[in-house]
Amino acid sequence: MPDQVKISHEELESSGFCENPLFGCLVAEVPEEHKSKEGFTVVGYGLYFYTYSTWRGRALHLEDLYVMPEFRGRGIGKSILSKVAEVAKKMQCARLQLSVLNWNTPSRDFYAAKGAQDLTAAEGWHLIRFDGQSLDNLANDAPKD
Amino acid sequence: MDYSIRAANVEDCKDIARMIMELAEYEKVTEHVKVTQRDLEQDGFSKNPFFHGIIAEVPEQHKSSEGHVKIGYALYFYAYSSWSGRAAYMEDLYVMPDFRGKGIGKALMSKVAQLSLAAGCKQLNFTVLNWNKASLDFYISQGCFDVTEKMGYHCMRCEEEALQNLAQP
Numbered sequence: 001m002p003d004q005v006k007i008s009h010e011e012l013e014s015s016g017f018c019e020n021p022l023f024g025c026l027v028a029e030v031p032e033e034h035k036s037k038e039g040f041t042v043v044g045y046g047l048y049f050y051t052y053s054t055w056r057g058r059a060l061h062l063e064d065l066y067v068m069p070e071f072r073g074r075g076i077g078k079s080i081l082s083k084v085a086e087v088a089k090k091m092q093c094a095r096l097q098l099s100v101l102n103w104n105t106p107s108r109d110f111y112a113a114k115g116a117q118d119l120t121a122a123e124g125w126h127l128i129r130f131d132g133q134s135l136d137n138l139a140n141d142a143p144k145d
Numbered sequence: 146m147d148y149s150i151r152a153a154n155v156e157d158c159k160d161i162a163r164m165i166m167e168l169a170e171y172e173k174v175t176e177h178v179k180v181t182q183r184d185l186e187q188d189g190f191s192k193n194p195f196f197h198g199i200i201a202e203v204p205e206q207h208k209s210s211e212g213h214v215k216i217g218y219a220l221y222f223y224a225y226s227s228w229s230g231r232a233a234y235m236e237d238l239y240v241m242p243d244f245r246g247k248g249i250g251k252a253l254m255s256k257v258a259q260l261s262l263a264a265g266c267k268q269l270n271f272t273v274l275n276w277n278k279a280s281l282d283f284y285i286s287q288g289c290f291d292v293t294e295k296m297g298y299h300c301m302r303c304e305e306e307a308l309q310n311l312a313q314p
Contacts, residue, residue: 015230098301102297102299117303133288134288142256143149
């Protein structure tokens with residue numbers, strides 16, 4: 001869904017590397033001699049942020065996990081995921097959460113093999129969103145202070 | 146009925162903890178609640194809080210049958226979408242049963258939306274159980290959309306032993 005990507009690398013810089021960063025990110029890097037055909041040595045990443053469960057307390061949400069196609073099948077995705085889980089543990093997070101598209105069978109199988117529960121399938125949780133005009137409308141209805 | 150909507154402070158944690166349990170009873174999952182008043186105080190009101198709260202309060206003369214004036218809350222935090230940037234996630238929205246039907250839930254949610262927009266958020270996200278038809282209908286009537294239904298996203302979770310195993314190198 002490339003038309004959905006609206007942010008720039010400048011925004012990532014200002015949001016992720018300021019005094020109170022909005023996200024954390026781990027990158028997977030290969031040595032120069034193994035760089036990709038376009039010349040990249042940074043070949044994968046995991047982007048996450050902290051969340052809160054009023055039932056269990058601190059939690060971590062893994063927003064993105066990605067490995068460039070030519071570097072897959074070598075355990076890089078699994079390493080990034082493990083490292084993120086380590087971060088979660090260090091910060092005393094009780095949960096690591098993420099979303100997966102229902103048609104993305106390889107990813108669903110990957111996470112299921114790691115012991116992730118599918119809360120949508122198992123318990124009926126649906127993700128709901130306000131954005132654009134609907135978010136503006138909702139905000140305009142807020143009581144005046 | 147007169148009510149006020151305001152940002153939560155650390156003194157509100159006792160009532161927030163009470164209402165968290167009431168909401169868990171409504172969702173039929175009280176045994177899952179491990180967070181205490183103390184956790185809320187530490188996690189919500191320190192230098193880098195994990196969440197923010199909004200409280201709905203009524204005047205003394207309208208207090209609940211058990212004597213509570215804090216009769217609703219919303220709890221939210223900031224998230225990040227790698228597609229659209231800063232986002233807000235509303236973890237809980239709750240109004241005590243005796244105070245429903247008066248627009249208080251809507252006022253709480255609108256306040257979260259207002260503060261989220263002011264903070265530069267492009268989205269306000271939350272989850273609802275698919276059997277909770279009353280809540281789903283309410284949210285859809287407010288103009289949101291069901292991301293799971295429309296785009297096929299499933300919410301996944303690792304916790305306890307699965308999380309421990311995942312963190313092994």
